Amino acid sequence: MSAEKRREEKLKRRLQRIVKEQDLTKQREFVAGAMAEQGMDALTCAAALIYLSHPQLFGGSVAAGAPVPAKSTAVETSTAKLPWLDYKMVRYRLDVGLQHQVAREQIQDILVQESGVDKRRIGRIDIRQHYTLVELPDGMPTDIFQLLTEAAIGPHKLNIRRVRPNKFRQARGKSSAESAG
Structure with a gap:
């Protein structure tokens, strides 16, 4: 199939x-x-x-010449230019990394295929030795999350899970930003 x-x-x-x-x-x-x-x-x-x-x-x-509703076009344009204004991003951990010989394009493709997320809405992808961190829009439905948990790149399951924000790192970032400004 x-x-x-x-x-x-x-x-x-x-x-x-x-x-x-x-x-x-x-x-x-x-x-x-x-x-x-x-x-x-x-x-x-x-x-x-x-x-x-x-x-x-x-x-x-969209096929060339096909009519596209004006409202849809405006949303897509604003999302492409200023994605951080339209939706909050959440970080996830995938159980595939450099040791599994995965590429950024493979990760993007599997996320698009399995979840239907627009490729432009996939945020930063940080491939590390044993795992990958990826930012996706907040509000992922549980059924899509389940599909991504079971999805695989080659023989390696993604086993996606949400990463909790590091409160210490966020507090440190705010204090250094405040002192700089």
Whole structure:
């Protein structure tokens, strides 16, 4: 099975689990209202929502000449120029590092493939000998976190986990910044 088919199957399983486990009343009301306001059918609305949450799933970029809503373009532009203004970043530790012969591109690709995060929203990647530190946008859903925990680069599982901020380092950084300014 190709990597794209696996991602599609994972998305289908996640959708099934969400439909079974969650109360989607508010979301259904929102979609119905959006469909009525925009004059779109349910299939187009669902396709747009999948693209919004997983832009890389079916080949990713907008086709040349395809109409792009102005609001979407403005958000993408501001995110590309000033990412730190739009979302908070959280540091994670991956159980792959230099000893596993992983490259930055491999890590970015697996994060995009498994979580659907936009490549531009992946922050600093610090590959160390035995592990890697990576910054991702705050608010990762638990099901995506679980997918990343089980994901692997070659035979090596990522085993992602959140890194708690070092309060001592943050306090030291603030005091040196205050004395400098």
